[in-house]
Amino acid sequence: MQVNEFKPLIVAFCCNWCSYAGADLAGNNRLSYPADVKIIRVPCSCRVNPMFVLRAFQRGADGVIICGCHPGDCHYTSGNYYTRRRMTLLFSMLDYLGIEKERTRVEWVSAAEGAKFASTMNDFVSKITQLGKNKRLEDLRCKK
Amino acid sequence: MVKFSCEKIDLVFAEIAKTAALYIPSNDKNNKAVFTKWQKGTKLCDSHNTQIGPKDLFFPQTEDLMAFKASNKKIEIIDTRKESEDFVIFGVRACDVKSLEILDRVFLSEPRDSYYAMRREHGIIISLACTRPSEACFCTTFGIAPSEPGADISVWKINNEFFWQANTKRGEELLLKIEHFTTPAEPSEVEGEKQRISVLMKRLPLANLSTNGFGKGKTNELFEREEWAKLSEACLGCGTCTFVCPTCQCYDIKDFNTGNGVIRYRCWDSCMYSDFTKMAHGNNRNTRKERFRQRFMHKLVYFPENNNGLFGCVGCGRCISKCPVSMNIVKVMKKLGGNV
Amino acid sequence: MNKAYPTEELLRISGVNPNKCMKCGKCSATCPAYDEMEYHPHQFVSMVNSGDIEPLMNSESIFKCLSCFACVDRCPRGVEPAKLIEAVRIAVVRKQGNNHLLADDVPNMLDDEIPQQAIVSAFRKYSK
């Protein structure tokens, strides 16, 4: 068996009303996912500025995932629709610049989808682990 | 003085590169000359001057000064300086050689800038006489002779031969290193070329540009001139002129929080930027006109005021060809100067 | 003719999504050739959807359809049954290797009584 020493660092932005609650539900149901995932609570996925995503990579994140309510279910009616467009363009631009497209993801996770939250995180972490360390968007000054 | 045929230049470069990092002007993919670290295959470009002068080899655009680390509520200060490696720059034109003299005045006078000084000590400059000045060149306005480029070694390229003349001890030592490629030459052999360049310079469109009306003691006369408003009207306030200028030496010092500590670094600043020299009370040049005026007053009046009449411009013409709105020091000098 | 066309193929040819049908029967209600047809427009939609295509291919109904597109126009769900019938017809023609009629034969068969729409339909049907 091969030992993989690499532990990725994943930043997950979760909207307060659906995805953060979904993450809580995953906890309530004791559905485990890797501790590499660290969640930041935002009121709505539309609060996530592309600069935050880039900031996370700069500071050493290996993957960034944004979770929000399912389209149509936004607590603020339309926030996640804006998120969807913003992140579509951002991700496409990162891909265009040659940044691995697997490192960024948007998932819609409702407050009832604890299992989806856990499986999404498991999947994302395993994809990033395969991909390895983020080299293309790193800022060497921030390395320890 | 020594000479060797042009075919040997790569061998000479290889020899120099054995003991020091060597930078030469070489064309990039856009056919623009840039100082490139020499390695086998790097082709010398001697037809036109580099996009940007050699300034950043001595005064990089960003440079770490020191670092701090806080642990357990204690601060540790780390010196980030590393002893610079020896390096050689080949192909520096007379204007850029002169620009280093201007930078030296700033950085090597007291208090001495140890970061700059360290690089100056480690760098050998091999100049190159101009063969084909651009229409934007006006170095002669500031008394610079492109036919006598100076620095540690002066170089002329005449037909199929390079002539190298050591001007300093470091230059002489370097010539010794490449001794086996060269044959002795007489200074008279380059006289014709010097003559040719001098004649050429007189034919340039900006050859008649004069510094009359500028220099020491002209502050009061020029400061309130109403033409500044008109001249600065088109200026976008970008930093292009400053960053391509071989003599601009202003920098800002900033802290970068890495999360695990702080890196204190400096980076080039531009007097065209709205927060240039911003202080606790705010900004002392609030309008674009004031910032625009600062740049030219600095080069043409304040710098000579403090440096025995030495102008802060070397006439390299870079700002002229790079300004997005084609507003430049020549237009300023013509508008405000004594005569044309 | 031993094997019927696959449903997917017919759906591809016609561009029809039979799942959109809500089984209201308005296509058949509006069909002028209803009484001539063994299988009616709504049955085409339903039978193609369930893969029951062979009876349709063997039925004269496909040639009884006038291609008047009334069913297409009236269908509240935009199912377009006539296009599906057309697709079955094409399937049959393709299997036979040629047309039931050639477009060039049509002019000879015309008489003054024949309605304009029938002529247009005939050309539409046989010039494929």
Add this chain to the structure above:
Amino acid sequence: MQKISRDKLIKKASNLLNSGIVRCVLGWKRGEFDYDITPNVFTTEKELIDDFVWNDFCGANLSKYLVSKTQGVDGKILVFLKPCDTYSFNQLLTEHRFDRERAYVIAVPCEGMADINKIKQITNEGISSIEFNEDTLSISTLYNEEPIKIAYDRVLSERCLNCKSKKHVVYDELLGDDGEILESNRFDEVEKIEKMSSEERFEFWQGELSRCIRCNACRDVCPACTCEKCVFDNPESGVENKASANSFEEKLFHIIRAYHVAGRCTDCGECSRVCPQNIPLHLLNRKFIKDINEFYGEFQAGEKIGMRSPLIDYTTDDIEPNEAVNRRDS
């Protein structure tokens, strides 16, 4: 060569100036050479006759100057706008950056602008004069006896080779005949990059962006960048810096710059024109434009005043971000 003559423009401007309809004229002023033209505000007929130019080097988009020049003073400003400039004009109005009533727009047909860099690639340095002929430019240099004749289309700037529109979308008065919106191949270069492998794309952009000296010319010339204070100048923003310390900051700057104008960029091409390091910045903007067109339907910023940019709009069945980036591969 431009079809409309300089004299015609001067005459028009002088009439409007003299009749008091406009207070001043925003146009192009001659420089030291035949190609270094500066945007300028003319206030008298004499100034116009002496210094106004209209030739193949009048690439500068004057629309952004209206933001500052309409501030604080009364009266109308006459502004000469080429077709592509009119899109910027409309976009600025959409964002309420100045008052439409304060501008008097004269639409000038444009035959495309020459790129001095392309000329210098052929003639090398030392241009002493340029003569404009019907289909050629005749360039005299210090180093050639005879002038070098160059076919006009060889030195047409990249943005004009891929001109998207010869039609003015706004004007008060039109000189000559208006053109049409064109079918351009402006996305070909973007497509070429898209077709590269991820590694190649990374290398390509690393190579381009590493030349950036962070002079901000691209930002400061951009008619969409009219923020009172740019995030890159604002220490509170978390991304402020005066120089890119490393390749991360180079990318950050250029991603955010392009992102902030996404959906607002009219593709006027000024950013690439002014870049002293010849970085093809328009390829970043065009990527966003191409994506917007593909994902959300054709959109041309500045086509009409008051249009809702695709980034402040949505439909309920927009493409998902990850689907969008994966689609290209399949």
Add this chain to the structure above:
Amino acid sequence: MQRIGVFVCWCGSNIASTVDVERVSEALKNEQGVVFSTNYQYMCSQAGQDLIKSAVKEHRLTGIVVCSCSPRMHEATFRKAARSAGINPYMVEIANIREQCSWVHKDIITGTEKAIILGKAAIAKVNLNAPLIPGESPVTKRALVIGGGIAGIQTALDIAEAGFLVDIVEKKPTIGGKMAQLDKTFPTLDCSACILTPKMVDVAQHEKIRIFSYSEVSSVKGFVGNFDVTIKKKARFVNENICTGCGACVEKCPQKKIPNEFNLGMDNRSAIYIPFAQAVPKVATIDPNACNMLKNGKCGLCARVCTAGAIDYTQKDEYIEEKYGAIVVATGFNPISMEKFDEYAYSQSRDVITSLEFERLTNAAGPTGGKLLRPSDNKHPHTIVFVQCVGSRCSVDSEKGKEYCSKICCMYTAKHAMLVRDKYPDTEVYVFYIDVRTPGKAFDEFYRRAVEEYGVHYIKGMVGKVVPEGEKLKVQASDLIENKQLHIDADLVVLAAAIEPDKSARGLATMLTASMDTNDFFTEAHPKLRPVESPTAGVFLSGTCQGPKDIPETVSQAGAAASKVIALLNKDKLLGNPCVAHSNEEICNGCSQCERVCPYGAISYINKEFKMPDRSIKTRRIAVVNPAICQGCGACTVTCPSGAMDLKGFTSKQIMAEVDAICR
């Protein structure tokens, strides 16, 4: 500089079994700003809260980080504790080390590491927290109900009964709406007028209710608790305070050939008219497009016969401005136009009618006095065909009707069929249906009675076309069960037209910044849990403006909307959510992008003068956020290119500090 206290909760063994709480509180001690760090068994218990309070006093804390369960559980608890300890509740941040750490990670080492990082992120955030004070705004104790149908009437009555002032704005000359036009109501067959008109009278007589009839809302400004509304009272050329509704003018009016809207054009009215006998207010209105006096100054008969002197030909539109605390939308529905369904020959034959027209035909106060007679020749119809789902349940691509089910048609058609068979047993009645939908109390029983007791022919299938031929209507239809095409010679064809929101709703939604779905029905704040509130605070939904409904549903929703209004008006002050957007006017460009993404219309623009550093004055357009309307989603913050817009409690700096702390 903050003085932060860190409180790590064990949550019994819930946290402590997979997170080394001792190590966590120890590790966080050295973080920036932390002056105190401890751990305790149950932080949320009274003892735990007391621990926090005493630590605040002892260590002069300015900020609190609790590492515990999800903020969704106990954020409110700890904020309350902070308040009682004398610090601003918004200086508290929670690190979620239970749901998002101890419960999902098995290994104590990784669990502890992650808990420390989550704690650091919370500390990083608190370092940048600022005390937030919720904005207060007064509540105007008056409600506006837009629409005077049964929905509006019921809402108004319920609010008024609770003691609050209510204004009803109705664009027609009378309230009553569609229900006033109905004959009987399913499934009980009560007479519609008998149950509605007493309510109309109640409204008219209620001292807390004002009716603005023949009026429209022309502008709405303000926000929850403080709406400024302008009502346009259209000129009716009759002084409604004087008019007694005697009807003398109506009788004498020479212009009598105006199609009567109330009877859907099946008979005529005069130029001056009272829509129906029980109209409220019962006053006359002059139709300016028909009145000879108003058109060419020749007549004046009504003024002469009016003993009260109420006629006023010079009356002008009047604009009334009023303040309201809450607005209820009750704009109702209309049947869709039949123009796209020409196959049913609606435009070709007067004997093809819609169901609403059928209501009037069978109504005793209708054009035929309640006798079922064909409009074309006033003969009694012997064969009647009802067609269901005309324009309902159409796909978008058919571009003809509506995608949704109109919900009420199945039941009223059963009612019509039954009533016809009851009154005229010699009549054959066919109902063509796609599905019969009867989910409702006693609904299916009602439908079965129509089939079983009254012998209505229910045929599964649709009518394909209707062709008028002589006196007959040739109906061609399919019977899907028997797989045959039917040809029926009908005397009357009744189309169950789909219903759609009233056309006025779209403009109103814009004024109210209330969102609508693609069909122009108002959207509710939450489809399940907040069905009578619009996403815009202070705007409530009643009746069919929100979606198709029958009368009982409408009335219950009207009551629900009223109860929400009452709850709102009962408050003297509204406390806002302090985590709202805020624009830095120094760097705002006024580009309007934020305004366009704001789902609540919370952002407006003002021109403001700024003193520039060079002492010149510059006037700039800047965005201003109304904190009472903003809900704090943050959409504007990302749209803003200059970063002028930020969200209190979730500032960009705070979020980036969290990112930094996590990635450290």
